[in-house]
Amino acid sequence: TFINNLGYIGIAILGGIKVANGKIPIGDIQAFLQYTDQFSQPISQITNLTNQIQSTIASAERIFQVLDEPEMKNNKQNLPVKKEKEIINFDHVQFGYNPNDELLMTDYNLPVKKGEIVAIVGPTGAGKTTMINLLERFYDIKAGSIRFNGQDTRDMSREKLRSHFAMVLQDTWLFTGTIYDNIAYGKENPSKDEVIKASKAAHVDTFVRQLPKGYKTILNEEASNISQGQRQLITIARAFLANPEILILDEATSSVDSRTEVQIQHAMQTLLKGRTSFVVAHRLSTIRDAQHIVVMNHGSIVETGNHDLLMKKNGFYADLYNSQFSGKVVI
Template sequence: MSEKTNKRPPMGGKRGPMGGGGPGHNVPVTGAKAKDFKGSMSRLLKYIGNYKGAVITVFIFAIASTIFTIIGPKLMGNATTVLFEGVMGQISGSGTGIDFTQIGQILITLLVLYGISALFSYIQGFIMTGVSMKVTYRLRKDISEKMNTLPLSYFDKNSHGDVLSRVTNDVDTINQTLNQSLSQIITSVTMVIGVVIMMLTISALMTVVVVCIIPIALLLIFQVVKRSQKFFKQQQEYLGTVNGHVEEMYGGHNVISAYNGEAESIEVFNKENGKLYNAAWKANFMSGMMQPIMGFIGNLGYVAVCVLGGYLAANGTITVGNIQSFVQYVRNFTMPLSQLANISNILQQTAAAAERVFEFLNEEEESPDTANPVKLEKVEGNVEFEDVHFGYTPEKIIINDFSAKVNPGQKIAIVGPTGAGKTTMIKLLMRFYDLNGGRILIDGHDAMDFTRADLRRHFGMVLQDTWLYNDTIMENIRYGRMDATDEEVIAAAKAAYADHFIKALPHGYEMVLNEDASNISQGQKQLLTIARAILADPDMLILDEATSSVDTRTEALIQKAMDKLMEGRTSFVIAHRLSTIKDADLILVMKDGDIVEQGTHDELLKQNGFYADLYNSQFAAPAIAAS
């Protein structure tokens, strides 16, 4: 399979090949207080700042909508005063009755104001939705691009579910905040300021009494926010952990069932889900305290207004309609305060989500490609390893003094026990990791002098761990060369002896593989990846036990196809069954990260060393079993 960095499968495809195996996989996440609230929110505001015009328009319409709403209670108070004075005039016999014309004019004015307010609110909501979607689109785009620049070591240390949680849950949290809370902040602040002004026009004394309640509210709110912030951070992190566990357990469902691991899987899930439950419960409990607190504060305001307003009305200082307006304003005053209190909690959750997103975007990327890269249209296949040193961590070197020279067109077999470093050498050849020391030369040029994309363009890979994604069989094979015609794809499938079984499947080449390609057999998966490599027609080949998942008859057919494919190409074959690499031009025998022997099959057997022991052990076990 030709793995090229400029080609990506559609969204929903599984993770690419050779993506794991390093140390530290699935490091557990621990909850902590958001490390940089201001920094995360400031960076998020920079994303929003790219749409200044739209945001300013939202501000204007939100403020205008709120102002029209604020005027309403004062007009309602005027209508109440006209009604009250008319009734009292009729009772006393000194008035002309209720002036329904004036009341009608007031009500029509109210209807127009509330209509305009609703229209402005709709417009600002429509614009803000567009801004929030554009911001989240950019965030996901940046995350996607970042994902393609991260070193393989990052994915060795972090679970897939945690990464997916940052792309989905965390970005969705930001989206909801931008879509709902940002404009609400504007309207709430405008409402508070506007209501205070309107209350001052009615009674400065009652306004002072109501405003004095704010410090009490703020003190209580800040105490709640202070305690809830860390729980929102924990909630986002534990959600990523739970997602990671679910994704891994779903992917390995067959293995779990085969080893009766359901109980253990459920136990782990319950443990992580319990952590998420506790963090989410505490976060939401704290958030839920806002409404009762603000309700209590609001009731204090109502009591103060009723007592003081009644006293002032009795003295003739204010009218009954003004008291009614003021009561409405008290409600309109405490409601935005309650909203702001709730938004403060939402902002804590948003800051935690933004922090996780920006932590991902701040991750150290692969070392940059050289400024003046080597570009070769055709690689002859001369490969040389010079004193290669490598370790997944600098303090633990696992490849020591690896040196070997490969001539163009040779078939090189790399053999050795599990953990000897065979696959690691292939990862280094492809620059999935950079060396700690030494050099790898391709046609005399240091591999570091190529861009990663150009270097990998010259290799085709067929791995034991097949990688197919959620698309048709035709497109999965075409992934080897995206501009290939249907006829070329079919020809490659025939060369890999895959055409026969493909035509027997429902819809043939147009059959869609599911996410884990479980609707075809493991052997059929392997045939498709081999067809993909044949289609790619690369300069050099990497084969990692490419025929291990097929039956003996199919293996013989594939071996012929692979022999033909390897003609004239430098090929690196990782082999466990040593009988399959007898014809190799050079066999590198690895043990503990070093080449302990090298030569042809016959030469190594004559040495009667480590390779001979490996080779003979593969035939001793069947002989013992037969006896």
């Protein structure tokens, strides 16, 4: 394109001089410029086509790289099912991301009974999400076992295991479609009454009925036609509809106003009643009533206990808790 433009400018300048001197008529210059443009067009098209081919080849390589990845194996251990009071039991769990790296968990034990709340706290990057990933078998442990109702999770298919969980994440995930469809996604073939009941429990029904099209309101790709708090309430309604045995909550109120935060907290408290839950918490004041608080730092579990016990220890959790009120930074 640069060379073509140089030729265009050269013809214009040289032709202008010759026209000024009366050597050639101006029509010849106009014809020359048109011929130059016609000559350069196919060259530019070939260049653009080459760029598209390179982009297509790069995309195809990524697609086939994913397709060629080996399927995740279940790696069944065929361990006997134990009769336990606990719904979830971390039993001498060892875990590290890579074989040669230092283990993040060396000998971790945590029995969780039905209906108990487990709060996972710690600074950003401490490894809180790792606990959730192990629960749902996004990673497999190196040693020990994680048991669900007495059965080792490695003896369960990932699909079956994850059917017992529902998650409400900090980042809302909604798809292009109606509000009704986004809520109904939490359960296969739900009835309309079930969807409305879940919406009312999550405080969604009130604001949806104020919209011109109600539950038929179409959310765009980013769901930017409703507020952040309303998006979060819809994801909570989806979790209500799923009615899981175990609920996983990430801190869902970090990017909303105070009034909406109260609504979300109330909806979450209703959702947590009588349900085993794992709560990733940033605001420690919200998890004081948790039966188990797992404190993580630099990828390792440093303390475990309830709020009163950890405060008496006056350790890392106490420093972290007090820093939220004093403004001091815990490293």
